[in-house]
Amino acid sequence: MELGFHLPVFDIDGGPTAIAGELARAGTSAEASGASWLSFMDHFFQIEGTGLPTEANMLEGYTTLGFLAAHTSTVDLGLLVTGVTYRHPGLLAKIVTTLDVLSGGRATLGIGAAWFEREHHGLGVPFPPVAERFERLEETLRICGQMWDPANNGPFDGKHYRLAETLCSPQPINRPKVLIGGGGERKTLRLVAQYGDACNLFASSVEEVEHKLAVLRRHCDDLGRDYTTIQKTILAGGLQPDPGTHDEFVRQMAGYAGLGVHRVIVMPTGGLPAAWIDGVAPIVPKLAELG
Secondary structure, eight states: OEEEEEEOOOOOTTOGGGHHHHHHHHHHHHHHHTOOEEEEOOOSSOOGGGTSOTTSOOOOHHHHHHHHHTTOSSSEEEETTEETTSSOHHHHHHHHHHHHHHTTSOBEEEEEOOOOHHHHHHHTOOOOOHHHHHHHHHHHHHHHHHHTOTTOOOOEEOSSOEESOOOOSSOOSSOOEEEEEOOOTTTHHHHHHHHOSEEEEEOSOHHHHHHHHHHHHHHHHHHTOOGGGSEEEEEOOOOOSOGGGHHHHHHHHHHHHTTTEEEEEEOOOSSOHHHHHHHHTTHHHHHHTTO
């Protein structure tokens, strides 16, 4: 099992002028630890789940990933997850392509249907009903697939998006993996089966994740997709720099590894993420032993 880091907090010790340096150090620490993933959220206001107020610091995700691309060389880079409502699909494909080219082929398109209504209304971004958001998500997945097909520069004519050309030059160095976030059984996991290279689920319990993966397997069977080709990832809490807690975390992750989960993604807390990452780095080889 691999380890990844997800950084949702930008209230860095030292204030806004310290953010850039600390994020660069976090990238260096992540790679030194042997982690395989580094991500940020796709939000413009802070979310309540972090325990911080909405007014807390928040940076635009793809700009931040571009900065980290210059300060890392091996970790995969992506957002958990891009809100489909925030960017036109053609522009999103170009943004992710740009990240891939400038990072040497390390970009992942993490994407979901978006949910933070206050953020949309606050910034004047349309927030359609959930059914429409999922329609837009599926069209966006199709458009990105077409944009990343060098043999198809033709039009796209959908219900919500119409593109006269899907020209994308240069093409990505590596076609970005598509990670679809969420565990919705009827829509989200069906989209994973049809379009995704990876899924991301909350590590709520081994039993719950086992159930979600069984649903995903059924969608794959219905669509004729090889379930084993989809990378399974989870977002987990509970890991702390205290070495005395590491073995218990590894024991908890063993159950998920037994389900075929390939990567666990954890979240540094507080205003010094680089030091937090350094503190949990010894867990990387222990997780690797889980397979």
